[in-house]
Each structure stands twice: as structure tokens, then as C-alpha cells.
Amino acid sequence: MRIQDKVAIVTGGGSGIGQGICYRLAEEGGVVAIFDIDFEAGQSTAHEIEKSGSKALVLKVDVARAEEVNAAVKEVISAFGRIDILVNNAGVSLLSSVAKMSEEVWDQTIDVNLKSVFLCCRAVIPHMKEHRYGKILNISSILGLTGSPARAHYSAAKTGVIGLTRGLATELGPHNINVNAIGPGIIDTPMLERDTGSDLRERLRGGVPLRRFGIPLDIANAALFLVSDEASYITGQCLFVCGGWSASAGLA
Ligand code: NAP
Secondary structure, three states, X not given: OOOXXXXXXXXXXXXXXXXXHHHHHHHOOOEEEEEEOOHHHHHHHHHXXXXXXXXXXXXXXXOOOHHHHHHHHHHHHHHHOOOOEEEEOOOOOOOOOOOOOOHXXXXXXXXXXXXXXXXXXXXXXXXXXXXOOEEEEEEOOHHHOOOOOXXXXXXXXXXXXXXXXXXXXXXXXXXXXXXXXXXEOOEOOXXXXXXXXXXXXXXXXXXOOOOOXXXXXXXXXHHXXXXXXXXXXXXXXXXXXXXXXXXXXXXX
């Protein structure tokens, strides 16, 4: 067991990549607290974890709201006594060109994808510092490295996640807290399904050097490594788990 009895918060654990991360952490002995705006989805992840004999807790949290995040973090500490791992995964993808974008779409994209990372980190840091132990993992995107039409606001948020990861790593390193990011490529989840039609999906697949979309388990395996003590000398990094997409000039 690679994270036996470690207590992990996973935001957006009710669906897609977050769900895959919850399952993998639980398989390796972790106790998982799921923060999701969709409580029923979080519950179904938790039931799967409990069926396999591990512990899980679900809290309905909008991670873009400070008071909800702070209250949920307190509940996790009172339920399990500790927080060892925080995975900031919850995100939204709202498509719009900049010229036609409403301020609401801009604000929601930045709040859920970037501000939430700040809020969740701020809530757990005092606890992790007190225990001189912590692993924080932030889910960015290949669009934190590049741009795409109708997703400039999403890229801005995901690039911000990488900057926040680097800055936090320098602040928290002296407290034995590691902070890293993963930049997923194109991963087969409900978000991808909502954002793309089948024609676009085929074209996108052809641009991936490994010629397949990722699955949540691909991200979950990398996440498990980065939050485990095997990665204890890695901090401030963003690992792109993208089938080679970030290495390609688009002619793959
Ligand atoms: P997903 O299937 O839509 O799952 C996201 C989960 O987060 C959902 O359960 C969602 O609930 C929840 N959520 C949304 N807003 C929230 C909020 N304010 N507070 C708490 N929970 C909230 O998406 P995914 O594809 O697994 O994406 C997970 C992460 O990976 C995101 O940060 C995304 O940007 C990133 N990513 C995804 C891909 C990809 O190709 N799939 C690529 C690169 C990066 P609702 O369903 O109710 O909204």
C-alpha cells in the first residue's frame, strides 16, 4: 500500500478524472474525502470505495466559495483527525470566444478552475504546516501550456494553476509540503463528451502521438505517484500526462 491510512481530499471526485483519482488513492490505502458540487455523484464514488472496504466521506462543496471550503476542511479534520493530501481537481469548461464572452463566463471559469485552488490550499495549509507533512496536487491542463479557440479563459486559468503551483512550492517547501501539478491531455470524461462532437473527437485523436485519448486511470496513476512519498523530492513541477501531445508540433 503506497499511501496507507493517509487522508486525502479530492475536489470534483464525483466524475471523470477526480473519480479515477479517488479510486486509485483508496486502492492504495488512502482515506478519501470527496468535495463535489454534485452530492449524488460524490456519493456514488464513495459507495464504490466503501464496497471495496476503504473509507470515504462526501461533502457537498462549491469549491469557489471560501466559506464552504473552510467548513468542509474542518469537517474532514473532525472526522479523520488529519489531512495529508489535497488534490485540486474540480473544474469547468465553458466555451466562448473572447469577443462574445460574458463577464459571468470569465468569472466562473477563473473562480472554479483557479480561485478554488487558492481557497482549498489556504484552508489546508495551517494544518499541514502544523504536522510538517503535506502533498498538494493541482490539476492543470495541456491548455495551461498552449491555447485553443473558445478556450482562452480556460487557458488563462490553467496557466494560472501552474504559476500558483510553483509559487506555493517555494513557500511550503521549508514546511515539508510538496506542491505539484498534472497537465492532462485529452481525457475521456463527461467534460470531453460535453465539449466535443464525434467529428472533432476523431480529429483530436489523430493529433495525439499515442493515438488514443487518455482515461481517468492514466491521470490517477501519475497522481498517486506525485502524492506518495516516492515523489518526496519532486516539488513545483507540472507533469503533462497527455500521450505525447505537449511534445508535438501538431504534425503527429
Ligand atoms: P468532469 O467529468 O466534468 O468532472 C468535474 C467534477 O467537478 C464534476 O463532478 C463537477 O460537478 C465538479 N465540479 C464542477 N464545479 C465544481 C465546483 N464549483 N465545486 C465542486 N465541484 C465542482 O471533468 P473532468 O474531465 O474529470 O475534469 C477534471 C479536471 O481535469 C478539471 O479541472 C479539468 O479542467 C481538467 N482537465 C480535463 C481534461 C479532459 O480532457 N477531460 C483535460 C485537461 C484538464 P458537475 O458535473 O455538477 O459540474
